[in-house]
Amino acid sequence: FSLNVSEFVAISISNALLFEKVEKLSVTDGLTGFDNHQQMQ
Numbered sequence: 001f002s003l004n005v006s007e008f009v010a011i012s013i014s015n016a017l018l019f020e021k022v023e024k025l026s027v028t029d030g031l032t033g034f035d036n037h038q039q040m041q
Contacts, residue, residue, distance in 0.1 A: 003011075029036050 027036060027038070028034060
């Protein structure tokens with residue numbers, strides 16, 4: 001199992017984008033996009 005540099009970079013970018021998405025979803029309502037209750041306290 002061998003990854004070349006371009007595959008490694010692509011996976012790293014994908015992981016970073018997914019992390020940002022999860023981070024945003026953790027503080028907002030997925031349906032409305034508004035801050036969730038925990039964020040408002």
